[in-house]
Amino acid sequence: MARAPRYQAAYPPQELDSPSCSISAPASLRAALGFLSLEPREPELRLLHCCFDTWRGIGDVVAGMARQEYDLELRRYDGRGWRAMFFLSGFEHSLTADAGSAWAPSPWEAVPRAAAATTQARLADVRTLQQIGEEPGKLWDSVVH
Numbered sequence: 001m002a003r004a005p006r007y008q009a010a011y012p013p014q015e016l017d018s019p020s021c022s023i024s025a026p027a028s029l030r031a032a033l034g035f036l037s038l039e040p041r042e043p044e045l046r047l048l049h050c051c052f053d054t055w056r057g058i059g060d061v062v063a064g065m066a067r068q069e070y071d072l073e074l075r076r077y078d079g080r081g082w083r084a085m086f087f088l089s090g091f092e093h094s095l096t097a098d099a100g101s102a103w104a105p106s107p108w109e110a111v112p113r114a115a116a117a118t119t120q121a122r123l124a125d126v127r128t129l130q131q132i133g134e135e136p137g138k139l140w141d142s143v144v145h
Contacts, residue, residue, distance in 0.1 A: 026119070029064040033116040053108040061115050070118060074107060082107045084114035098122055 032048070041050040051057055062072050070086040077083065097140040100118025104110035 005064065006082075023043070026068060029068075029115070030123070032120050033061070033112050033119065034063075036112045037116060049050050052112065055107075058111045065115050068096055068119075068122075072111065072114075074111065076107075081105050082110040084110035086114050086118040 019056075032052070035045060035048055036052055038045055040046040052061070053083070065072065065086055066089075069089045071089050073085045073087065076085050081103055082105070083103050084107070085099060085103060087099045098121065100114050100116075100121055102110045102113030102117060104113060
């Protein structure tokens with residue numbers, strides 16, 4: 001029996017990228033992370049937290065970030081809490097402006113917080129480049145290559 005890829009999310013990429021899907025995968029991830037940052041007082045938010053406040057939920061967040069070329073470093077600090085850090089893949093986990101981190105009592109709090117910090121920073125960078133008239137993809141390619 002063949003094993004699934006290491007970072008396989010609940011929905012295959014082709015389903016998220018199909019013309020019938022009206023929202024992009026990165027936008028869906030940002031929306032989910034935003035709702036996860038809210039206290040689960042309403043039934044819908046409790047349901048979302050039931051799905052994501054698990055190791056499987058962390059895996060889905062990591063899969064979404066991996067599709068955007070990010071790696072996760074997750075560390076437990078002797079019962080004091082967890083630190084999650086997302087780094088751009090291929091940068092040997094260097095702390096760059098595109099890295100995001102969070103500290104929390106549990107991994108299911110730390111990982112979504114770090115992912116949200118990372119995606120917000122990346123989105124702010126893209127908006128800044130658009131405001132000054134640069135095309136984000138071209139500038140990014142010149143930095144990477």
